[in-house]
Amino acid sequence: MKTFNAKIMTNQSVSTRYWQITLDVSAIDMPVQPGQFFHIQCGDAWKNPLRRPLSVYHYNRELRTLEFLYLVKGTGTQQLTLKKKGDMLNLIGPLGQGFTLPEQGALLLVARGVGVATLHALAREARSENKRVHVIISARTPEDLLTVETLTHIGATVHTVTDEEETSSVESVRSLSEKLIREEGISAIYTCGSRRLSKLVQELADEYQLKGELATEAHMACGIGDCYACACTIRKGNQLKTVRVCTDGPVFPISQAVLQ
Amino acid sequence: MKTFNAKIMTNQSVSTRYWQITLDVSAIDMPVQPGQFFHIQCGDAWKNPLRRPLSVYHYNRELRTLEFLYLVKGTGTQQLTLKKKGDMLNLIGPLGQGFTLPEQGALLLVARGVGVATLHALAREARSENKRVHVIISARTPEDLLTVETLTHIGATVHTVTDEEETSSVESVRSLSEKLIREEGISAIYTCGSRRLSKLVQELADEYQLKGELATEAHMACGIGDCYACACTIRKGNQLKTVRVCTDGPVFPISQAVLQ
Amino acid sequence: MTDLTVKISSLTLKNPIMPASGTFGSELAPLLDINRLGAIVPKSITLSERGGNQTPRVCETDGGMINSIGIQSKGIEHYIANILPSYQDFEPPLIASISGESIEEFENLAERLDREPSVAALELNISCPNLRDHGQAFGMSADTTYQLLGKVRAVTTKPLIAKLTPNVTRIQDIAEAAERGGADALTVANTFLAMAIDTESRKPRIGNVMGGLSGAAVKPLIVRFIYQVHQATNLPIIGSGGVMNGQDAIEMILAGASAVQVGTATFIQPNAMNTITDEITDYLVRHHISAVKDLIGQVNLD
């Protein structure tokens, strides 16, 4: 973990609401795990004092590039879109606990919206170890379906469902998931981006005795474990515990998730 | 007086501490008098809510360009230097009461530092009416002497004095002025930029019965007469009166100036 | 059609946006459509002539400004003879802000203005941090506030708006005291007592050492005060402090304000009040809300 500046190589929109940014991190030597995040100064530190957490979309160890895929939501991400090629970006990271891969068997990734950014890095990691990867991507509209091609290109099998096509109900995703679990030798299931789908994944992991992990989100100040802004409640055994998303997470075993 | 945007044609340093900015005001039709000023949004309106007043350095009626000469002093003027050709600048103006020319006779302008920016516009106006103009420019160092060439070029006679050369004491400027008053048919005397020189000019105007005017400065908020931030005390007859520099000034008869 | 009207006691305003006293004058006419304002609020007036404070009277801070104008005024007679008539050709109702050095002065001012038909309501500036020593103000004491309102209430039937100071431990107590004393509405609030020092010269950046902070920086404090006052009283509230755009105005309305004053933003852009009014309309249209008054106090707490 360090604070560093990185030069922006590209920063462009990939669909109406999503942007992708690529940084040159050749000066930085660091191991980056899927599920970890960086805490980023998106704009003028005066008007926007708080950094924004973005999880690693792709870290290319050979080219030493670091990519983020982000939803343009409020002032911070809006300001990030104003940064241009050649500008410097200030980051702290890598931060937090990433995903862990199963020893064997295939992975099922269930993503909603920009949650796919986080799971994309996991899919890459798993594919680089030649594990089979199925990804269910859920989104509002077909245009909001992100990274389908990239995932397909690296050899993951992508299944898309959308609200517009009325294929994204929890029940539809459940039956699709159950089919994959039964037919594709899934040993681990991962999710990010939707509370309803997290609940589903929790149930599936329990029912089918799968390894399961969840990447969570929380509003953050420090990002490194000092301020307790990012508190969330998890279940350990039969006790409820308050933990910090930034250092104890953002990835937790799905069994620990408390999803009201 | 209006609020308008103008495109920046050039914005560059003219010496270590001074910059000059030229705006395209072809869309704006307005009479601008020497001594009047514009109230300018120099930077990010969030961090720097207050505008900065700058007096007209040169308004070219034919080319419809507007120029300011400014000292880089604090955050506002520092941010102004960051503006680039093609950027827009937001201004309110022209504001305030300008200089008035004498019916006949020559003019003596006594400027210190960036005060010459304000008097430069007056020199141009007087020269365009073919009046003779003498300008005494006082500065810290010879490098800080501004617009000497431009003034010479338009046919004004320039006399420079500096602290470094030890030629800028009030006594030296007094004897130089008195010589010019006696020998050059001076009928009006103007000053800007120094309290000590203003006092001198006030004395000279009184002693030699000259028309005299002074351009003053004050910290401003609104710039248009609403807020009373820019209060200053003047003497009218034998009464002291509080007036607003932005609307009652910035140019006042030198006899009214209260110079402690 | 979007309904922007709001009521401040017996006064109906065509929209919730009005100037903050001390930041507005008829000089704005060429730069702002004054007829589009909900009300007109001229600079606070005092009984007799006052010179105001030492210069510099303003300085800039991050996201805000400190002022120490100190109510420069030519006295009530000049106000009636010159200032009031200068607004007579504009449509919006005029709220006269009055500022006394004693309760008696407030009484006298109110009595005098009660006879002026062009005055629609009185705003009592019991909160100016620049008038008395070290930022003291009447509105810092619930007792004084209660007494002052009572005395003024006795001499005029015009709607009384008490402008509270934010420099207090419990604004609810002052609000209740003003209500009991007879206030018809509350302006929340005046400026925050503040100070800035130039580290190069080591001098205070305001001639009078301290002054009042306004601008974007104070908005989260004012929103909190509005919310607290709205919970403590039934009086209509006029929010004042840090409104820069339509969203800021909506935020104050959700917290409990019926109308909103705009001060510092006018120094940034003279037509800010017109823009803010347009942005409120846009917001209502986008959210399919027919009347702005339906938003007053409607912050969603569950």
Add this chain to the structure above:
Amino acid sequence: MTDLTVKISSLTLKNPIMPASGTFGSELAPLLDINRLGAIVPKSITLSERGGNQTPRVCETDGGMINSIGIQSKGIEHYIANILPSYQDFEPPLIASISGESIEEFENLAERLDREPSVAALELNISCPNLRDHGQAFGMSADTTYQLLGKVRAVTTKPLIAKLTPNVTRIQDIAEAAERGGADALTVANTFLAMAIDTESRKPRIGNVMGGLSGAAVKPLIVRFIYQVHQATNLPIIGSGGVMNGQDAIEMILAGASAVQVGTATFIQPNAMNTITDEITDYLVRHHISAVKDLIGQVNLD
């Protein structure tokens, strides 16, 4: 050689810069040279375990942030067993910030920590806006402050630093009460009670509705409070609120602070405290001032 040392009661700090409680932890070690701090101030500790407030616990405002962490803590025994030892290898003296729900809890906490040699001083957080209902705090009452200080003074010989709240009408009264009660120094101040509403969802942007405002936006208010407290008491003052750079720190020192805490700036840049210390040295060198303590309270008023 520039002398950066300052004294806070019997404590000599190698420089005036220390963290603000709640914004610092040993997790910063890879990003900040902790040994270059004037003191270490961990997060406020409570007697028993507390869960803290609802989320979201932070939100951003223009030039600042609102927090409502609400003192999440594992209790004093965990603090002594785990937190204090985690700082034992660092040089700066440790100031323990304690936060009770009653005067007795403050007493118990102070008594317990009096026996810990690694604790150099106690900061009494009598000003947290996030602990009790609607932002109430002990430090809002001079009487309570006086009593609380007296009780705590009786159980410990360690230097006591009372952290005042800015949410009061007259901070001078609270400062004097703390001094009379036995405080050795004052931190001026904690956060300002504030609120923000998301106009799109119409929900408060903080789970707990209100929280404490910190950051650049509040600096002009804190500078004023420091100046007022410095005039009212002889106690050393630790400024806290809105320091972003060395100039801000110098400004507070000129107003009367002997030391300065840095909170929000650390979220912006984790090494902010090191940079600020460097900037103070630069300032002293540039102005030919040999010791920073010569600047304390030296605002030039003529």
